[in-house]
Amino acid sequence: MKQLFLCSYFAGVKNLFSDYAKEKNLEKKVLFIPTAGNKEDYTAYIDEAQQTFRDLGFEIEVLDIASCDRETAQAKIFQSKILYISGGNTFYLLQELKKKQLLSLIKEQIRDGLVYVGESAGAIITAKDIDYNKLMDDKTVATELSDTAGLDEVDFYILPHYGEEPFTDSSQKTFETYKNQLSLMLMNNSQAVIVNSEELKVVSEQD
Template identity: 50%
Template sequence: MKKIFLSSYFAGTIKQFQTFIQENSITAKRVLCIPTAGNVEDYTGYIDEGFQSLIDLGYQIDNLDVANDDTDSVVFKIQQAEILFITGGNTFYLLQELKRKNLLPLLVEKIQSGTPYIGESAGAIILAPSIEYNKIMDSPKSAPELLDYSGLGITNFYTLPHYIEAPFTKTVQETYNNYHKRLNLLPINNHKAIIVIGDNYRVV
């Protein structure tokens, strides 16, 4: 059964995360953190804040960059992961690097089989059927080799993070205006989270 925690800004949703852990009796303490989406970003302080929040809660962090680690190591670490955490950053670059190593089927298998998954911003968006809707907030130019915008297809909604939050106020509103009639957009600000358990989801 899927156990998924999605946010715009993980460090801003720690209380919801603790409730998520307690309600689902998740006892694992080792988190495989994938900060790859931040590789092409100028500012990545939110990644450090998210990692520190987990450490403060007693979790052990294993860091994995799918872009720069070899494929065999990446596959092995994901296979062994007790909890998965994919951070924010550029969604298109993240998906490009995941597809470069053919990791989508493995991630889908892990998530569908019940491995707890934390997705922050880009890490939440990639669960949708497609990430094309995020091209207003993120630049596809960071992923010149990505020709197919198909995501993992884990969720039947499209997470819209940072809803009316600086510095995304204009681009997130433009994204909403352009796509909300065509897609099942689910907007969340930096202090809300989406919890998916099995086939059900709710915003907290």
């Protein structure tokens, strides 16, 4: 059964994930992929995400797929029950996933029960294609990315940080550009999208 927990800002949905983990009785071990942050100057959100997992009692194994070989990356993902993929540059993230031939493996593992937790870029790549995110992320850093096809696990397109600084302008511009072309899912930093099989639920920290 497909199990996805998608958000803009993982530290901002700590209580939601805590509830989700209890409801699902999740194993307290997560494979943590921070690779999307490799091309970012600001990466405090990655430390915050790790701390959030620790606060909730999770053991973290960090795996930068850009700096390990394909066999290691595939083996670690294959062995995992929970996979977290951080925010950062979506195009660079997708490039590195494709270079290590991980997309099809992640899809297979999701089918086999892997819980996929995606923050910002990690949430965006669950769409069929990520090209729409070029107004928010610099596409040119992914010099080896030949196509922008994503995991294709959801039939909508996450637009993270909507109305949130410093993404107010770029998220609004993305919305205006694609609102009539794509099924956009607007998310602020205190919301999460939970996908169970084909069932979709949007939850908020304020609820």
